[in-house]
Amino acid sequence: MAKAAKSTFRCTECGWSTLKWVGRCGECQAWGTVEEAGAPAPASIAPAPVSNRARPITEISVETAEAVPTGVDELDRVLGGGAVPGGVVLLAGEPGVGKSTLLLEVASMRAQQGPVLYITGEESAGQVRLRAERLDALSDQLYLAAETSIASLLSHIDAVAPRLLVVDSVQTMVSPEVSGVPGGVTQVRQVTGALIQIAKERGIATVLVGHVTKDGSIAGPRLLEHLVDVVLQFEGERHSQLRLLRAVKNRYGPTDEIGCFELTEDGIEGLPDPSGLFLTERTDPVSGTCVTVTLEGQRPLITEIQALIAPTPLPAPRRATSGLDTGRVNMILAVLEKRSGMKLANMDVYASTVGGVRLGEPAVDLALAIAAGSSFNDKPLPPGFMAVGEVGLAGDVRAVTGVRRRVAEAQRLGFTLAVVPKGFGDSIPGIEVHEVEELSEALDHVAKYPRPRLVGR
Numbered sequence: 471m472a473k474a475a476k477s478t479f480r481c482t483e484c485g486w487s488t489l490k491w492v493g494r495c496g497e498c499q500a501w502g503t504v505e506e507a508g509a510p511a512p513a514s515i516a517p518a519p520v521s522n523r524a525r526p527i528t529e530i531s532v533e534t535a536e537a538v539p540t541g542v543d544e545l546d547r548v549l550g551g552g553a554v555p556g557g558v559v560l561l562a563g564e565p566g567v568g569k570s571t572l573l574l575e576v577a578s579m580r581a582q583q584g585p586v587l588y589i590t591g592e593e594s595a596g597q598v599r600l601r602a603e604r605l606d607a608l609s610d611q612l613y614l615a616a617e618t619s620i621a622s623l624l625s626h627i628d629a630v631a632p633r634l635l636v637v638d639s640v641q642t643m644v645s646p647e648v649s650g651v652p653g654g655v656t657q658v659r660q661v662t663g664a665l666i667q668i669a670k671e672r673g674i675a676t677v678l679v680g681h682v683t684k685d686g687s688i689a690g691p692r693l694l695e696h697l698v699d700v701v702l703q704f705e706g707e708r709h710s711q712l713r714l715l716r717a718v719k720n721r722y723g724p725t726d727e728i729g730c731f732e733l734t735e736d737g738i739e740g741l742p743d744p745s746g747l748f749l750t751e752r753t754d755p756v757s758g759t760c761v762t763v764t765l766e767g768q769r770p771l772i773t774e775i776q777a778l779i780a781p782t783p784l785p786a787p788r789r790a791t792s793g794l795d796t797g798r799v800n801m802i803l804a805v806l807e808k809r810s811g812m813k814l815a816n817m818d819v820y821a822s823t824v825g826g827v828r829l830g831e832p833a834v835d836l837a838l839a840i841a842a843g844s845s846f847n848d849k850p851l852p853p854g855f856m857a858v859g860e861v862g863l864a865g866d867v868r869a870v871t872g873v874r875r876r877v878a879e880a881q882r883l884g885f886t887l888a889v890v891p892k893g894f895g896d897s898i899p900g901i902e903v904h905e906v907e908e909l910s911e912a913l914d915h916v917a918k919y920p921r922p923r924l925v926g927r
Contacts, residue, residue, distance in 0.1 A: 480507040484655040484691060498655045498691070534673060537722060538633075541579025544731060544740035545572070548702065548715050550723015553580075553634065553675035557722060558666050560640075560695065562680040562688045563704030568713055569679050571605065572704070572731070572738050573636050574598070576677075578607035580634045585611050587632035591618045591642030605737040618652065620645045620664050632674060637665065639679035641689060653681070658690040662697055695719060706733070710826025713738065714766070726767040748773040748825040758845030761856040761885065762837035763876035764829055770872070770879035772856075774824040775834060777841040782818040793823030794838070795830055802839050802861060809865030810910050812846050833870040835861035836889065836912060843913050852919040854886035857912070865909045867891045877901060889915060 480487045481504050486497035494501050537551035546552045553559065563569050570593075577586045586609075590598050595616045602608050613630045617623050620643050627635065637643065641653040643661040650656040662678070669676040678698065681689040688695060695701050699721045706713035715729035730741040749761065749772060758777045763770050775794070782788065791799050799821050806812045821838065823829055836859035844851055858876050860868040869891040877888050881901040889912050892905045906912040 478507050479504050483650060484659075535722075538583070538675070540576050541582070542572075542576050542740060543742070544729035545576060545715065548717050548720075548723075548727050548729045549700065550720060550727075553677075554699070554722050555633070555673040555675050556670050557675055557700065558669050558698045559675075559677045559700040559702060560680050560688070560698040561677060561702045561704060562682050564682060564686070564706075564708075566708060567704050567706050568731070568733050568738055569704055570598075570638055571601065571733075572715075573638065573677060573679065574602055574607050575605055575737055577612055577634065577636055578602070578605070578609050581609040581611035584633040585613060585630050586634045586636070587613045587615070587626060587630045588636045588638070589623055589626070590614070590616050590638050592639060607737075618642050618644055620661050623665075624668065627668065627672070627674070635665075635669070635674050635676045637676070637678050639681060640665070640694075641681050653689070655691050659693060662694055666697055705828075707826040712744070712826050716767075724767075728766045728769060730769075744771065748823070748827050750774060750824050755850035755853065757848050757850045758841055760837040760841035760844065760851060761880070762834050762858050763856065763879055764827075764831060764834060765872050765876065770876050771827070772880060772883055773827055773829060773834075775829070775837050775841050776822050776824065777838065777845045778820040779814065779817050779842060779845040781816060784818075787814070787816060788818045788820075790818075790820045791822065793826065793828050794821050794834075798832075798835070799838065801863070802835055803842065805861055805863060805865055805909065806839055806842060806846075809908075810843070810913055812843070814846075817846075831870075832860035832868075833858050833876075835859065836867055836909070839909055840889070840912060840916055843916070847917075849917070851916060852887060854884065855889075855916075856880045856885045856887070857889040859889070859891045859906075859912075861909055867906050867909060867912060869893055874898070877903060 478487050478489060479491045481495040481497060483500050483503045484495060484498040486495050492504055495503055535554055537554050539546050539552040561569055577588050580586050595614050598614055615626050640661060641658060644652050644657055645660040645664060648656050648660045665676060683689050701719040703716045703718050704713060711733050713731040713733055717725045717727060730744040731738045732741050759774055761772060761774050764773055789800060803814055803819060807814050837857045839861055840857050858873060860870050862868055873890050873894060877890065877898055880888060881898055886901055888901055888903045890903055890905055892907050894903055894905050897903055904915055906915065
């Protein structure tokens with residue numbers, strides 16, 4: 471005797487299904503949205519006519535998949551050469567980081583090659599026009615429309631036939647075919663699917679602006695990142711002028727490249743050589759500072775780490791960081807106290823980077839430890855000094871990737887002394903390189919240099 475088909479329960483927001491009722495959706499975590507949907511009907515698929523027949527891969531043309539430069543070099547670097555016709559790019563970032571400003575400049579530059587359609591769902595057309603005037607981004611080939619309906623957007627595409635489509639933002643668009651509030655999981659999924667289908671069928675390079683949650687991840691279903699071709703993350707501190715563009719996913723190029731921008735009153739400008747932003751300009755040497763080189767993708771960046779160690783009368787010393795991982799800083803302080811004999815139990819420690827850059831790779835450990843030792847002993851480091859290397863719990867200095875590239879970048883900018891892990895290899899003309907195996911060895915080597923003389927004294 472055949473068993474009766476079991477009923478299924480489906481979430482009205484995201485479509486997640488389960489065989490038993492639950493109060494909270496297992497996909498979108500919404501409460502009270504799971505309802506009984508009945509027994510699933512057996513599915514049968516019949517053959518359907520194809521739009522394009524299958525051909526040998528050697529007969530497929532690659533001309534339509536070649537990247538077209540956007541006119542913004544730093545963006546083209548991250549995209550892998552430019553925007554691909556039919557490719558869909560998702561650009562996400564914190565509110566106020568400059569996403570709309572960047573895309574407005576990109577749309578203006580691309581409008582010199584053909585029509586561009588800019589759809590704004592968060593601002594009025596007049597507001598965008600005022601920003602375009604301030605950025606000097608006006609063009610007769612740049613078409614602007616304030617819409618929130620995907621059906622109306624399709625009508626604009628039919629009228630303009632753009633080469634580039636910008637949708638700001640995807641969370642404000644609504645599809646009449648499904649229910650749900652704008653920005654909900656169901657609406658975002660439906661709208662994104664429709665925009666991807668339009669882009670692929672008509673060969674339109676499309677850029678979607680996405681919101682982020684409180685923890686910095688892209689808002690909406692995780693499926694959103696899987697559907698698009700490129701996912702870009704626009705980062706930057708609110709009080710800093712530096713902006714970094716990273717590729718989280720890229721089907722057309724590498725994901726280890728970053729673009730550097732500077733946010734000014736006149737808009738966003740690309741920075742081909744941003745190392746000067748992360749160094750302080752001073753004439754007199756100061757204790758507690760050490761320069762290192764970090765690799766952001768394939769690009770070496772000169773950065774400065776500052777440490778301040780001072781006695782405290784409080785029973786619980788303070789540990790404050792800015793631009794550095796707090797756990798990593800505490801680990802380096804523990805290694806200094808255990809392996810180097812520094813007494814930090816009654817000391818306040820402040821560690822930060824210059825220029826608002828965030829450093830997360832272990833290669834900056836050695837520079838942080840040397841900066842802390844310089845502040846503890848109140849002895850400035852010699853001019854033109856830099857350090858790079860990872861510090862282990864045993865006090866050993868470990869090798870990191872791209873050491874020669876880092877040292878070569880420091881030499882290009884005028885640095886003359888470098889402390890690196892063992893195994894560096896052949897020397898680089900113009901810079902004196904010292905290889906160390908232990909943290910204590912690096913600190914002793916730095917202590918051998920005479921105290922720098924202050925200018926005018």
